[in-house]
Amino acid sequence: MTSKLGPFTDSASHDEALSLDATAAMGQWRDQFVESDPDLVYLLGNSLGRLPAAAVDLVGHVVDVEWGDRLIRSWNEGWWDRHVELGDSVASIIGAEPGEVAISDSTSVNLHKLALAAVRARPGRTKIVTEDLNFPSDYYVLDSVAELVGGRVEMVTSDGIHGPVDELIAAIDEDTALVSLSHTVFKSGYTYDLGALTSEAHAAGALVLWDMSHSAGVIADGVGRAGVDLAVGCTYKYLNGGPGSPAFVYVRSDLQSMLHNPVRGWWGHDDPFAFESAYRPVDGIRAFHAGTMPILSLSAARPGIEMIADVGVGRLRDVSVSLLAFAERLFDDELADLGFRWNTPRDPARRGSHVSLAHNNAWQIAQALEGEAKVLLDFRAPDNIRLGFAPLYTRHVDVHTSMMRIRHVVESEVWRKYPATIAGVT
Numbered sequence: 001m002t003s004k005l006g007p008f009t010d011s012a013s014h015d016e017a018l019s020l021d022a023t024a025a026m027g028q029w030r031d032q033f034v035e036s037d038p039d040l041v042y043l044l045g046n047s048l049g050r051l052p053a054a055a056v057d058l059v060g061h062v063v064d065v066e067w068g069d070r071l072i073r074s075w076n077e078g079w080w081d082r083h084v085e086l087g088d089s090v091a092s093i094i095g096a097e098p099g100e101v102a103i104s105d106s107t108s109v110n111l112h113k114l115a116l117a118a119v120r121a122r123p124g125r126t127k128i129v130t131e132d133l134n135f136p137s138d139y140y141v142l143d144s145v146a147e148l149v150g151g152r153v154e155m156v157t158s159d160g161i162h163g164p165v166d167e168l169i170a171a172i173d174e175d176t177a178l179v180s181l182s183h184t185v186f187k188s189g190y191t192y193d194l195g196a197l198t199s200e201a202h203a204a205g206a207l208v209l210w211d212m213s214h215s216a217g218v219i220a221d222g223v224g225r226a227g228v229d230l231a232v233g234c235t236y237k238y239l240n241g242g243p244g245s246p247a248f249v250y251v252r253s254d255l256q257s258m259l260h261n262p263v264r265g266w267w268g269h270d271d272p273f274a275f276e277s278a279y280r281p282v283d284g285i286r287a288f289h290a291g292t293m294p295i296l297s298l299s300a301a302r303p304g305i306e307m308i309a310d311v312g313v314g315r316l317r318d319v320s321v322s323l324l325a326f327a328e329r330l331f332d333d334e335l336a337d338l339g340f341r342w343n344t345p346r347d348p349a350r351r352g353s354h355v356s357l358a359h360n361n362a363w364q365i366a367q368a369l370e371g372e373a374k375v376l377l378d379f380r381a382p383d384n385i386r387l388g389f390a391p392l393y394t395r396h397v398d399v400h401t402s403m404m405r406i407r408h409v410v411e412s413e414v415w416r417k418y419p420a421t422i423a424g425v426t
């Protein structure tokens with residue numbers, strides 16, 4: 001009898017995990033992250049990436065030397081332009097060109113900037129199309145934008161797992177100003193074909209705005225090749241930028257002079273230190289800034305983002321596909337008979353790097369996994385546990401351990417001692 005934490009080493013599937021890890025050869029990258037508890041299986045890299053050891057050193061330096069000693073002189077000693085290089089690193093990660101990505105604000109704020117700018121660039125059209133798998137913040141933003149321009153949001157209905165592609169295409173018409181979707185949806189992990197939907201929207205004369213929060217760093221489809229107009233996304237998920245690290249904004253270069261950032265501020269001005277009372281936007285992507293860059297957060301974000309850019313998203317995608325295929329097989333063998341349902345597309349091409357498993361007791365199981373079995377994953381209402389596999393540091397052996405611990409927690413019914421009432425940050 002193994003303990004609830006394992007090791008679960010006496011099986012063919014464990015041997016297979018080791019050999020898949022040897023093939024993936026990502027150990028040198030994993031070693032660059034802080035790991036205080038080797039027994040913990042962390043499956044939330046899609047929500048808050050791990051801490052790169054280099055970020056600890058860099059933030060220490062920025063605090064001690066740049067802030068503590070150099071004080072305000074640091075603005076001229078690198079702070080003012082520090083975001084530019086990082087924007088170009090994110091550009092390479094999402095398949096954009098240098099000068100097409102700015103680092104700024106939160107994803108929600110950036111979505112507001114781009115959605116309103118896009119709708120205003122399509123005067124006479126009143127409709128924004130989205131669907132019911134999108135992230136709540138995106139709905140709030142799109143509703144707010146529709147309210148500001150006197151338009152409306154059309155919400156297309158899905159089956160709860162797969163993007164309703166045909167229904168979206170049917171909804172996009174000559175009254176549509178903007179189509180706004182998550183590239184990889186936050187709950188089921190369904191992942192759109194960026195190019196296919198973008199072309200459909202373009203054929204109807206609409207602009208497309210993709211939220212790449214759950215795809216940046218793990219999906220290799222580039223915005224450039226797909227002809228994407230606009231995108232936003234988080235840097236604290238698979239890009240390992242740290243809690244609340246500034247988000248990114250992508251505007252295709254030929255659209256930059258045609259779209260106007262509605263959140264105006266001096267950081268988007270052509271000559272900020274002239275302190276003019278009239279707003280004159282700077283040329284290029286910097287016009288999508290508003291206020292002062294959070295230098296500490298920006299510093300913390302750099303090592304994680306640069307690591308992803310260095311490894312290359314093509315390689316990360318290959319590892320991610322392998323991790324999910326392995327998880328799916330273990331799910332079918334070990335968990336399917338315990339009341340779980342696989343709530344993620346079965347087609348590897350149509351999913352990101354996380355999966356959702358539905359179970360009637362999902363909330364109690366999620367709590368027990370953290371409290372009894374050292375598996376950190378999250379609960380997404382009404383009945384899903386969500387497992388993120390960050391290919392930079394999640395190993396096949398972690399997938400194996402987590403599936404075995406989930407099996408143990410459910411079979412032993414230890415989850416019954418946890419409250420059924422949902423509370424706190426899930």
Ligand SMILES: *Cc1c(COP(=O)(O)O)cnc(C)c1O
Pocket residue numbers: 106107108109135137138182186211213214234247
């Ligand atoms: C995580 C996430 C967000 C979060 O936005 P913030 O403004 O950074 O809090 C937005 N959209 C999607 C699709 C997400 O997954």
